[in-house]
Amino acid sequence: MERIERVWLRAEQVFGGNAKAAIWLSLSRTAFDCCSALEFASEEAGYQRVMETLERIEHGYAC
Template identity: 80%
Template sequence: MDWVERVWLQAEQVFGDKAKAAVWLSLSRTTFDGCSALELAREEAGYQRVVEELQRIEHGYAC
C-alpha cells in the first residue's frame, strides 16, 4: 500500500464518509502551502504532514 492509499483510508476514518474525505483530500490548503493533501501524500514527508493534520482534526484541534 502506498502513501496516498494510506492517507485515503485514514481520511475516510476521520470524516466517516468517502465523499467528505475526497473533498478534504483534494482541496488546496494553506496548511499545506497551497497544495492538496493528496499532492503531499505522494512522498513520505508529505504523508506525515497530512497524517498529523488528520490527527488534529480527529481530536478537535483543527478545522
C-alpha cells in the same frame, strides 16, 4: 499499501465516509503549501504532515 491509499483510508475514517474525505483531500490548503492533501502526501515528509493533520482533526485540534 501505498502512502496515498493510507491517507485516503485515514481520511475516510476521520470524516466518516468517502464523499467528505474526497472533498478534504482534493482542496488546496495553505497548511500544505497550497497543494491538496493528496498532492502533498506524495513525498514522505508531506505524508507525515497530512497524517498528523488528520490526527489533529480527529481529536478536535484543527479545522
